[in-house]
Amino acid sequence: MVVFTILDWIWIVIFLLLMIISGALFYRLGKRSESDFFLAGRGLPWWLPASSVYATHTATDTPMWVSGVIYKYGLRGIWYTFFSAWCAISAFVSARIFRRSLAYTQAEWQTLRFSGLGAELLRGWLAGWQVFMNMFILGWVGIAMGKVCHFLFNWPEWVGLVLFSSLCAIYVLAAGYWGVVMADFQQGIIALAVIVIVSLWGIVAAGGPQGIINKLDSIGELWRTNPFAFSGWSTGDFPLAWFITMMVIAVIGGVGMGTSIDWYAEAQRIQSARTVRDASYSIWAGTALVIARNSLWAVAILGFYVLYPGITSQASYELAWYRLGFEFLPAGMVGFFFAAIVAIHISTISTHLNLGALYATRDIYHHYINPRASEKRLVWVGRITTLILLLGSFMYGLMMEEITKWLIFALWIMAAGIWLPSILQVIWWRFNSWGYLSSWIANLGLSWLVVWVLPAFKVIPVLPDYQQFWLMMLLGALIYIPITFLTPPEDMEKLVKYYVMSRPVGWWEPVRREAEKRGLLKTRE
Amino acid sequence: MSWIRRSWKAEEANEWTKEDLIACILSPLAYTALAIGIALALLLKFVGFLIIIVAIVLIILMIYVIDPKLKAISTEYEKKQNEYLEDLEKIIRWEE
Numbered sequence: 236m237v238v239f240t241i242l243d244w245i246w247i248v249i250f251l252l253l254m255i256i257s258g259a260l261f262y263r264l265g266k267r268s269e270s271d272f273f274l275a276g277r278g279l280p281w282w283l284p285a286s287s288v289y290a291t292h293t294a295t296d297t298p299m300w301v302s303g304v305i306y307k308y309g310l311r312g313i314w315y316t317f318f319s320a321w322c323a324i325s326a327f328v329s330a331r332i333f334r335r336s337l338a339y340t341q342a343e344w345q346t347l348r349f350s351g352l353g354a355e356l357l358r359g360w361l362a363g364w365q366v367f368m369n370m371f372i373l374g375w376v377g378i379a380m381g382k383v384c385h386f387l388f389n390w391p392e393w394v395g396l397v398l399f400s401s402l403c404a405i406y407v408l409a410a411g412y413w414g415v416v417m418a419d420f421q422q423g424i425i426a427l428a429v430i431v432i433v434s435l436w437g438i439v440a441a442g443g444p445q446g447i448i449n450k451l452d453s454i455g456e457l458w459r460t461n462p463f464a465f466s467g468w469s470t471g472d473f474p475l476a477w478f479i480t481m482m483v484i485a486v487i488g489g490v491g492m493g494t495s496i497d498w499y500a501e502a503q504r505i506q507s508a509r510t511v512r513d514a515s516y517s518i519w520a521g522t523a524l525v526i527a528r529n530s531l532w533a534v535a536i537l538g539f540y541v542l543y544p545g546i547t548s549q550a551s552y553e554l555a556w557y558r559l560g561f562e563f564l565p566a567g568m569v570g571f572f573f574a575a576i577v578a579i580h581i582s583t584i585s586t587h588l589n590l591g592a593l594y595a596t597r598d599i600y601h602h603y604i605n606p607r608a609s610e611k612r613l614v615w616v617g618r619i620t621t622l623i624l625l626l627g628s629f630m631y632g633l634m635m636e637e638i639t640k641w642l643i644f645a646l647w648i649m650a651a652g653i654w655l656p657s658i659l660q661v662i663w664w665r666f667n668s669w670g671y672l673s674s675w676i677a678n679l680g681l682s683w684l685v686v687w688v689l690p691a692f693k694v695i696p697v698l699p700d701y702q703q704f705w706l707m708m709l710l711g712a713l714i715y716i717p718i719t720f721l722t723p724p725e726d727m728e729k730l731v732k733y734y735v736m737s738r739p740v741g742w743w744e745p746v747r748r749e750a751e752k753r754g755l756l757k758t759r760e
Numbered sequence: 761m762s763w764i765r766r767s768w769k770a771e772e773a774n775e776w777t778k779e780d781l782i783a784c785i786l787s788p789l790a791y792t793a794l795a796i797g798i799a800l801a802l803l804l805k806f807v808g809f810l811i812i813i814v815a816i817v818l819i820i821l822m823i824y825v826i827d828p829k830l831k832a833i834s835t836e837y838e839k840k841q842n843e844y845l846e847d848l849e850k851i852i853r854w855e856e
Binding site: 310313317320323324326327328331335337338339343346347438444445447448460462486489510511512513515519522523526527529530531533534537597601602606607736738740757 | 776780783787834853
């Protein structure tokens, strides 16, 4: 347990008031329309959604996740956190295409890219999936806060989960995305400042950079400072084949839409930017900050390792960065640190509350239940669904045990079978809604089969995660490629309209020729 | 760098060109350099500082190459945005 002084509690109360009021102040803007409640009226300069990208992807579970992989693998563990690099290419390819589509959500984009029943099924499927996923993410991020509060105050885990998610919901309910993005800007600054202070403090406490290196050298573990200390091509705990797989997934994945679970939150930020250029820079800059932050954390965790080597319990070493702050910061600063943890926490919670509500409102209620709904009603539906997501997240949060286990499953497996189809839908005109839909359905079954069922019955051995990825990609392709060719291409009228509006990259020649024939595009020389 | 085009007409900017490809190559390299450079620099390794400089150069180059094109695309697209938004509302209301 950590003992707080009065100064510590003052920090916390001031920060909480500042964060909640700064969000709620935008109540009047948020309630104007569906576009305002979910996209801030599509008028934000790039640095606002960029700060939101950074703040959203700095959650209470993030330092646990980074601590877990760095403590276990040393500096090479930064590659586990390099998934966010999908924005490197996405910023200049899929973000541009998606921003031009103007779709509120990825689910809505499906009905612009595809046509007919297949498109509607995809929209409904993705909308339902995203409502579930956001509730799920809220649960795992929320329970991470519960663990931190348990570590600090010995509160039961549910208290931290319920208390801070509920406080955050105040401004999300009031101002929607306006509240989210404005509070994110402030929270992002607070979080960055504290991450820098605590991490540098931890590095100094461990003896400074040279002290860390000397101590690692003395215990024969200097390899921990080498980001490329691979254990072999395909052997050991950190094979090169894993690294190559991860780089392919992260970097090439940026060409597609939905290749990473983070895409859905970023898609909302892309659409809230005022121009295509702002959209590109927003996700690029936000992610650059995320990558810089991970490296800073990584070195601080190396410092923790030399202070406390030999911890075998994952649940214990996942708290490494938090322990650096609470054990080494001077009295009076601990409250400042905890207030920043609250900022880190609620910036993520606010995003997923609003994002889940966006799918529930725009794609389910507005499109399927009440297409003639007024703007006022849509804003209220947004608020009600926000509340439902909040309550659902409490249930999921209390069901989760190990943060890292869930994150690895979510990052690797839940995206594996749809990684390539998510690229194909962007770059290949002939890929149709039935192909994409079948890849989703196949992936759900295949991921459980490959990861748990088949190894349990000894049909296949337990495979490393990178091999599971390639196997699922191959098995999935055996299903969705034949289905694509056995079903007709999308309606050419729809494809031409989509092409002229979005100008996708890749193999679109027949659609391009048709657009030129109709005089919608200038014929090339 | 005369082979990098810095002046774009709207219609030309909408096509995918070598400038996009160059940005897509520079961008992940910049991220990678940023990740490694910061970590090694914090351990006071000289190579870390060098890699950070490389990352900064890559970022400047990337913006130099892609920014004029992004500006042209944005200006041209803004003119059509309202019309596209109307279509979007028709789709959600099942009018199209």
